[in-house]
Amino acid sequence: MLARPWDTQIDYTAAHNALPTMxxxxxxxxxxxxxxxxxxxxxxxxxxxxxxxxxxxxxxSTALKCLNRMHDSTRGVRIEGRIEMHGEDIHSAxxxxxxxxxxxxxxxxxxxxxxxxxxxxxAYPARIHGxxxxxxxxxxxxxxxxREAHLWDEVKDDLHTRGGTSLSGGxxxxxxxxxxxxxxxxVMLMDEPTGSIDxxxxxxxxxxxxxxxxxxxxxxxxxxxxxARRVANRVAYFHMGELLECGPNAQMFEYAKNDKARAFIAxxxx
Ligand SMILES: Nc1ncnc2c1ncn2[C@@H]1O[C@H](COP(=O)(O)OP(=O)(O)OP(=O)(O)O)[C@@H](O)[C@H]1O
Ligand SMILES: [Mg+2]
Numbered sequence: 001m002l003a004r005p006w007d008t009q010i011d012y013t014a015a016h017n018a019l020p021t022m023x024x025x026x027x028x029x030x031x032x033x034x035x036x037x038x039x040x041x042x043x044x045x046x047x048x049x050x051x052x053x054x055x056x057x058x059x060x061s062t063a064l065k066c067l068n069r070m071h072d073s074t075r076g077v078r079i080e081g082r083i084e085m086h087g088e089d090i091h092s093a094x095x096x097x098x099x100x101x102x103x104x105x106x107x108x109x110x111x112x113x114x115x116x117x118x119x120x121x122x123a124y125p126a127r128i129h130g131x132x133x134x135x136x137x138x139x140x141x142x143x144x145x146x147r148e149a150h151l152w153d154e155v156k157d158d159l160h161t162r163g164g165t166s167l168s169g170g171x172x173x174x175x176x177x178x179x180x181x182x183x184x185x186x187v188m189l190m191d192e193p194t195g196s197i198d199x200x201x202x203x204x205x206x207x208x209x210x211x212x213x214x215x216x217x218x219x220x221x222x223x224x225x226x227x228a229r230r231v232a233n234r235v236a237y238f239h240m241g242e243l244l245e246c247g248p249n250a251q252m253f254e255y256a257k258n259d260k261a262r263a264f265i266a267x268x269x270x
Contacts, residue, residue, distance in 0.1 A: 021046050027081035036062045038241040049218040051228040054238035060221045068104035105180030105188045109195035111172035113164030121164045125182040149178035150208040170201020190220040237261035
């Protein structure tokens with residue numbers, strides 16, 4: 001019998017002795033009549049990187065957006081099932097959606113920095129959320145975020161003179177990651193963060209992702225099996241709206257139990 005997604009995770013929890021940051025159970029999502037997610041269940045643990053993989057259109061982005069309630073503003077979306085964050089139902093009436101969303105950083109496939117200065121890209125989110133008390137604290141905050149995003153050394157002399165959009169594609173993506181870190185999120189959600197940048201820029205973003213997983217909980221969608229192999233602690237395989245298997249990196253890449261997951265990982269389709 002196939003292990004259910006959460007069976008493999010229980011082993012992992014025991015090994016890491018941690019309660020999940022998020023728990024997703026029997027999550028189904030409908031865009032109007034069309035069902036895009038079918039009874040998806042998984043856990044997300046503190047300071048792990050979980051990769052979502054699977055063929056195009058299988059529901060990876062849809063599932064990612066459920067975690068920070070990004071579907072709230074999309075008309076015609078219906079969600080069933082339960083998502084908890086630290087044991088609390090994220091759809092409960094007690095949850096203020098903007099407060100919930102602030103716990104997450106979002107990184108999109110295409111870098112989308114503000115045209116304003118490098119400094120402003122990173123300072124703005126901290127300022128609007130009142131995370132620093134004065135200019136000196138803000139300066140420290142901006143530097144820390146840019147260092148965490150592995151960008152500081154490349155831009156430290158241009159903070160106030162260059163606009164975010166004047167950077168190279170790879171630098172823009174790291175700036176967007178610095179901007180996402182600026183709100184001090186607990187969980188980083190990355191939807192194909194290297195999908196539109198070149199291999200050298202990708203290597204830099206992957207190095208950053210490896211350091212990020214020491215400090216943050218990360219869910220990353222990738223079409224690159226090599227990338228999933230390099231950056232993820234665990235891997236979840238989606239197929240036509242279902243999460244067919246989720247397990248530790250080595251287990252998924254070396255002996256996935258599910259036939260479709262095994263074929264996809266071996267590059268036989270998708
Ligand atoms: N806003 C929407 N309205 C209607 N259908 C949608 C919407 N967004 C996505 N879908 C459909 O839901 C299914 C899952 O889409 P989703 O974007 O989650 O897939 P994905 O796994 O992220 O694919 P890709 O790897 O191509 O990014 C697809 O069939 C898609 O066409
Ligand atoms: Mg997608």
